[in-house]
Amino acid sequence: MNAGKMKGMLEGSAAQDRMLLVLAAIGFLFILRFVYLLVLWFYSYFLRPAKNLQRYGEWGLVTGATDGIGRAMAIQLARKGINVVLVGRSASKLEDVTKEITSKSRAEVRSVIVDFMDDDLNAGLAKIAQSTSDIQIGILVNNVGISYPYARFMHEVDAGLEKSLLRLNCEVTTKMIHLYLPSMLKSKRGAIINVGSGAVGILPSYPLYAVYAGAKGYVEQLSRSLYVEYKHSGIDVQCQIPLYVATKMSKTRPSFTSPAADYYAKLAIACIGYEPVITPYWVQSVMWFIITLIPEPIMDSILLSNNLNIRRRGQAKENAAKKE
Template sequence: MVLWRFVKVFVMGAVLEDRMLLGLAAVGFLYILRLVYLVVPWFYAYFLRPAKPLSRYGEWALITGSTDGIGRAMTVELARKKINVVIVGRSPTKLDELSKELTSKYKAQVRSVVVDFMDDDLEAGLAKISQATSDIQVGILVNNVGISYPYARFLHEVDENLEKSLLRLNCETTTKMIHLFLPSMLKRKSGLIVNVGSGAVGILPSYPLYSVYAATKAYVEQLSRSLYVEYKHSGIDVQCQAPLYVATKMSKIRASFTAPSAEKYAKCALACAGYEPVITPYWVQSVMWFIIRLLPEPIMDSILLSKNLNIRRKGQAKENLAKKE
C-alpha cells in the first residue's frame, strides 16, 4: 500500500513536471515567434525594402526650412534624385546660394520663395508660395520648418515670444502648408507629405523642460497618423519622420554613430518615405527607440530630467556670460 502511494506520487510529480516543462517550452516558443514577428519586418524595412520611386509623385518637391540642417540635406538629396525643388526660407542669400549649388551640381530646376513663417501675416506668406507654384504640380511636400528651445527650461521660463514661435512654426504652419497642397494632390490622386517630427514624442514617455516643444511635435505626429488613414486610399502617402538627435545647427551636436549627419539622415529619410505613418528613419536610432521603450517610465523620466537640468544650467551660464560681455 505504501509502495503504491509512493509510485502514484512519483508518477503524478513526473506528469506535473512534464506539464511545467511543456508550458515553459510553449512560452519560449511564443516569445521566439514574437521576436521573429518584430525583427524580420524591421530588418526588411531598414535593409532590404526598396525605396519608393519619388518620381511617381510628380516632378516637383517643396521643402520648408530648406536652407539649413535636415531641410537642406533633404533638398540636396531630392535634387540628386532628379526631382525639381521649390525651396522656401527666410534668408534670400542662403536661398540663392543653395539654388546655384543645385542647378550647377544636379541640373535641377529650382524655384526660391522668401518667406518668414514667423511674420505676423502668415497668410501673405502662404499666398507667395501659392503664387510661386501656381503653374507647376507639387507632388512632394516636406514640412521641415520648425523650432525648439534655445536650451532646456521650465514652462514658467518660456516667454511669450518663444511660445508663439513654437505654436506657429511647429503646428500652424505645418497644417496650413498641407491645406495648401492637399487639394491638387487629391485631384491627381497622387502625393507624398513628409512632416518632420521628433523622437522626443511617442518614443519617450515625457520630455521635461521641453514641454511645449514636445507637445507641438506630438501634434505633428497625431496629425500625420490621422491623415495617413484619411488619405491612403486616395493615392496620398502621409508620414511623420521622428528622428532622435541629428547633427545640425539646431541640435548643436557633432555627428556620431548614434547621431548621424544631416546628409546621412536625409538618405535614410528618403529611403523610407511613403511607407509607415510614423518612422524613425535612421536604423541605429530605431534600435535605441526599442531599448528605451523597455525601460520603466519612472527611470526614463528621471534620466531625462537630470540630463535636461544639466542642459538648462549650461544654457543659463552661457546666457549670463553673454549679458556681462
C-alpha cells in the same frame, strides 16, 4: 494506493502538462514574433528598395530648406530627379542652396522667401500658393520648426517663444498640408513628410522642453491619423522621427549616433512611402528599442537631470552675454 488517489494524481499531472504546454506555446509565439520583427527590421533598414519618387510627381516642396535636414532633403530630392521648391526666410541662403542644387543635378529649382513668424501668416501662405500655382506639388516636406534656445521650465517660456513653438511646429505644418492636399487628392498621388522629434516619438517624456515636445507630439499624431485617412487615396503620409542629427538647431557634431544632415537625408528619402512613423537612421532605431526597455521613472530621472544641466549652462551663457 487506492483508485481515488491514483486518479487525482493522474488528473493533477495532466493539468500540469497542459499548463506547461500552454506556457511553451506562448514562449514559442513570443520567440516567433521577435524573430519576425527582427527580420522585418533588418529588411526595412538594409534590404528594402527605395520607392521611385517620380511616382508622386515632378515637383517637391521643402520648408525650412536653407539649413540642416531641410536643406539636405532638398538636395537629395533633386538628385532623385525631383524639381524642388525651396521655402525659407533668408534670400542669401536660398540662393546658396539653389546654386548647390543646380551645380549637382539637372533639377529645376524655385525659391520662395517667407518668414513664417510674420504676423500675417496667411499672406506668406498665399505667396507660396502663388509661386506654385502653375506646378503640381507631389512631395511636401514639412521640415520648418523650432526648439528652445536651451532647456527651461514651462513658467520660464515667454509668450514670444511659445508663439514661435506652436506656430512653426503645429500651425504651419497643418496649413501647408491644407494647401496641397486638395491637388494631391485630385491627382490621386502625393507624399507628405512631416519631420517629428525623438522628444516625443522615442522618449517617454522631455522635461524642460514641454511645449516643444507637445508640439511635436501633435505632428506625430496628425501624421498617423492622416496616414490612415488617405492611404487608399494614393497619398502617403509619414512622420520621420530623428534623434540627434548634426545641425545648427541640435548643436551637435557628426558621430555614430548623430549622423550628418546629408547622410541622414539619404536615409530619410529612402523611407518615403512606407511606415506612417519611422526613425530613418538604423542606429537610432536600435537606441529607440533600448530606451523602451528602460522603466519610465528611471528614464524620466535621467532626462530631467540631463536637461537641468543644459538649463544651467544656458542660463550661465545668457547671463555672461548680458554682462558684456
